[in-house]
Amino acid sequence: MISHLRTMWLVFVHLFHRKVTIQYPEQRVPLPPRWRGRIVLTKDPDGGERCVGCYLCAAACPVDCIALQATENEEGRRYPEFFRINFSRCIFCGYCEEACPTYAIQLIPDFEMAEYKRQDLVYEKEDLLIDSQGKYPGYNFYNVAGLDAGVKEKGKGGNEEEPVDIKSLIP
Amino acid sequence: MQHVWIVLGVLFVFLNIAAGLIWVERRLLALWQDRLGPNRAGPLGLFIVLADTLKLFFKEDWIPPFADKWVFILAPTVVVASVLMGLAIIPFAPGIVVADLNVGLMFFLAMSSLGVYSIVLGGWASNNKYSLLGALRGASQMIAYEVFMGLSLMGVVMLSRSFNLTEIVAAQEKIWYVFLQPVGFIIFFIAGLAETHRLPFDIPEAESELIAGFHAEYSGMKFGMFFIGEYLGISLISAMTVTLFFGGWLGPAFLPPVVWFFLKTFLFIGLFILLRASLPRPRYDQLMAYGWKLLLPLVLANLLITGAVALWLKS
Numbered sequence: 001m002i003s004h005l006r007t008m009w010l011v012f013v014h015l016f017h018r019k020v021t022i023q024y025p026e027q028r029v030p031l032p033p034r035w036r037g038r039i040v041l042t043k044d045p046d047g048g049e050r051c052v053g054c055y056l057c058a059a060a061c062p063v064d065c066i067a068l069q070a071t072e073n074e075e076g077r078r079y080p081e082f083f084r085i086n087f088s089r090c091i092f093c094g095y096c097e098e099a100c101p102t103y104a105i106q107l108i109p110d111f112e113m114a115e116y117k118r119q120d121l122v123y124e125k126e127d128l129l130i131d132s133q134g135k136y137p138g139y140n141f142y143n144v145a146g147l148d149a150g151v152k153e154k155g156k157g158g159n160e161e162e163p164v165d166i167k168s169l170i171p
Numbered sequence: 172m173q174h175v176w177i178v179l180g181v182l183f184v185f186l187n188i189a190a191g192l193i194w195v196e197r198r199l200l201a202l203w204q205d206r207l208g209p210n211r212a213g214p215l216g217l218f219i220v221l222a223d224t225l226k227l228f229f230k231e232d233w234i235p236p237f238a239d240k241w242v243f244i245l246a247p248t249v250v251v252a253s254v255l256m257g258l259a260i261i262p263f264a265p266g267i268v269v270a271d272l273n274v275g276l277m278f279f280l281a282m283s284s285l286g287v288y289s290i291v292l293g294g295w296a297s298n299n300k301y302s303l304l305g306a307l308r309g310a311s312q313m314i315a316y317e318v319f320m321g322l323s324l325m326g327v328v329m330l331s332r333s334f335n336l337t338e339i340v341a342a343q344e345k346i347w348y349v350f351l352q353p354v355g356f357i358i359f360f361i362a363g364l365a366e367t368h369r370l371p372f373d374i375p376e377a378e379s380e381l382i383a384g385f386h387a388e389y390s391g392m393k394f395g396m397f398f399i400g401e402y403l404g405i406s407l408i409s410a411m412t413v414t415l416f417f418g419g420w421l422g423p424a425f426l427p428p429v430v431w432f433f434l435k436t437f438l439f440i441g442l443f444i445l446l447r448a449s450l451p452r453p454r455y456d457q458l459m460a461y462g463w464k465l466l467l468p469l470v471l472a473n474l475l476i477t478g479a480v481a482l483w484l485k486s
Contacts, residue, residue, distance in 0.1 A: 004450060011449035014203045021207040 033135075035109035036094045039085055041125070042106055042134035048151070049129065050104035050141055052078040057096035057105050065089035066096060075150035077142065083125040088118050102141040106134040178269050185258055189402035194220050196402075196444050203448040224395070232391035235297065242296035247386075247393045250289035250400030257282035257407050262337045264420045264428035275336040276328065279411060280321050283366050287313040289400065290368070290375050294385035305384025308455055309375035312365055315462040316372075319470040320362035326355040326477040327415050340419035349416040354473040356416040358466055360439075363408035365462070367401060369443055371450040374458055409439035 022029055031037070042050050053070025071081040096105050115121050133139065142151035144158055155162040194209065194217055201208025212218035234240055260275035262268040272278050287309060294306020328334060330351060331342035339348075349356045365372040376384040386397045413419055413435040420428030422435075453461065 008445055008449045011203050012445055014205055017205050019202075019207050020205050023207070023210075 031109035031111075033109065035111075036092045036097075036107040038110040038113055039087075039090065039092075039096065039105060039107055039123075039128065040130045040132075040134065041083060041104055041128045042130060042132055042136075044140045044142070044151075045133060045138055046140065046151075047131075048077070048140075048142075049079050050102045050139075051080050051083065052102050052104070052141065053080040054078075054101060056099040056101065060095040060099035062093060062095060063089045063091055073150075076147070077149035077151075080125060083128060085123045085128060086121065087113060087123060088121040103134065103136045103139055104141075108134070174269075177267060180267075181258060181263075181269055182255070185255070185403060185406055186399070188406050189399050190220050190224065191217075192402040192405065192440065193223050193398075195440070196447075199441065199444045200448050203445070227392050227395040230391040232393065235299075235388050237298045238388060239296040239298065242292050243388075244393070246289050246293035246296055247389065247396035247400070248289075249292065250286045251396050251403060253282045253285040253289070254400055254403040254407050256285075258403075258410070260336055261407075261410050261414055262340055262419060263432050265337075267429065268337060271335065271337055274334045276324060276334045276339070276415075279336075280317070280324075283320075283404075283407070284313065284317050286366070286400070286404065289397070290385045293389070293397070294375075297385070297388040299388055301381045301383075302385050302387050305375040305377070305381050305387070308377075308381075309368060309385060312368065312372065312374060312458065312462075315459055316362045316365035319358060319462070319467050320366060322467075322470045322474055323355045323358040323362060324415060325474055326352045329474075329477050329481050336414055336419075340414055340421065343418040343421060347416060347418045347421075352416065352473075352477065354469065355477075356412070358470050358473070359415070360408075360412055360442075361466065363412065364443070364446065365458075367404035367408055367443075369401070369405060370447040371452050372458060373452060374455050377452065379452075405440055405443050406436065409436045409443065412439050 044050055051068075053068060055068065055070065058064075058066040058068060065086040066084070067086075068083040069081040070078055072078050092107065094107050097107050100106075113121070140151065142149050142157075144160070146154070146157070146160065148154045197219070198208040198210075198216070208216065209219040210216035212222055234243055257279050259269040260272050260278050262271070270278075290309035290313075291306045294302040294304075294309065297303070327339060327348050330348060331339045333339055333342070368375050374384075375381075376386070378384075381387070386394055389397060410432075413432060417435050420432045422428070422431035426434075
């Protein structure tokens with residue numbers, strides 16, 4: 001009997017406790033910067049697409065929600081012809097981001113992606129590409145790659161030596 | 172003509188209270204669980220009542236093909252009707268009473284017992300094993316708790332020498348009966364909880380064991396009737412508690428009697444909800460043992476002592 005009354009009193013006192021409810025549209029949950037939300041494709045500092053169409057994200061994706069087709073421009077730079085993410089399948093696991101060798105695909109703290117039609121959850125490349133470098137500002141893959149794809153000449157990149165003339169014996 | 176207005180007024184006020192309790196209960200439960208509860212629709216979320224009612228009206232009103240159709244339809248009306256009948260004898264203020272019966276208390280007990288037909292018939296007509304179990308429990312709970320619900324009120328009757336509720340309230344002019352009959356009050360309130368089968372005594376419903384017990388097969392407004400009946404039952408028991416033990420409309424003169432009455436009633440409605448928020452449901456056999464082995468002897472002893480004191484004071 002006493003314990004019942006005590007229980008009731010303790011529950012009653014909760015009337016004056018701080019409420020845990022976050023009133024969503026007005027108040028927002030503070031999301032950490034590494035929150036895994038909407039997937040974006042980022043760009044180089046000079047505005048080129050980072051994605052090189054290596055298919056590693058599509059291979060890493062456990063739910064197979066990423067589809068892309070790689071192609072090449074006349075300078076030899078690879079880029080995706082189309083890049084499609086089906087967000088009605090996506091589980092926001094972040095494996096694609098881990099797999100990406102060029103920091104192109106990134107997950108950002110945004111989860112407000114509700115749509116009325118399921119088809120609208122399929123994002124094409126123009127929906128995914130953002131005009132930003134994302135979490136790795138200043139990084140340009142073709143700057144550090146050994147390849148000349150119109151960004152820099154061979155041997156002119158960072159941490160890169162001039163190519164060796166393999167036909168010559170002079171040191 | 173005045174009678175008609177009183178009847179309509181009581182109906183209007185109590186049906187609105189019963190509907191409004193949807194909001195009150197959800198808000199209070201939420202506050203006691205450190206949440207906010209429904210606060211979006213309309214001011215303070217009050218329109219949730221409207222939204223809920225509309226939703227109930229638009230839900231599919233399904234009668235299972237295996238059910239006993241007419242009894243199934245009839246069952247939810249019984250609880251609402253009987254509780255509304257019970258409200259007829261409550262004096263809200265001097266002169267504001269639908270039926271000033273000289274056996275008012277008896278009428279109340281009779282009407283609140285009739286409510287169990289709703290559970291039994293609903294559970295039986297549903298033709299579903301969980302519903303039947305719920306009905307079974309409802310019936311045995313009602314029998315167990317009805318006995319000492321009546322007995323717990325006899326102390327009040329002894330003191331006031333009347334079954335008429337207006338006279339019982341008038342007899343509390345000097346001192347409320349809760350101070351003279353504390354045991355009677357506590358037992359009446361517990362029995363009232365069981366009578367309305369509210370948590371923690373909601374064993375006919377017991378959503379964790381019997382899914383929803385007797386109203387498992389009900390949907391739409393038929394389910395809504397059970398719901399309204401439950402809330403009306405809460406209001407009725409609260410109003411009766413106030414009338415019998417807390418001096419009804421009596422109170423300091425700065426507020427009109429009706430306001431005092433409803434103020435006290437809402438306090439008890441809040442207590443009902445607090446009980447739901449805090450106490451877990453006892454097991455079925457525990458409830459029965461509690462009723463027959465503890466409360467019944469207690470109420471009989473209370474009756475004996477009250478009678479003895481009353482006789483002693485008289486002589």
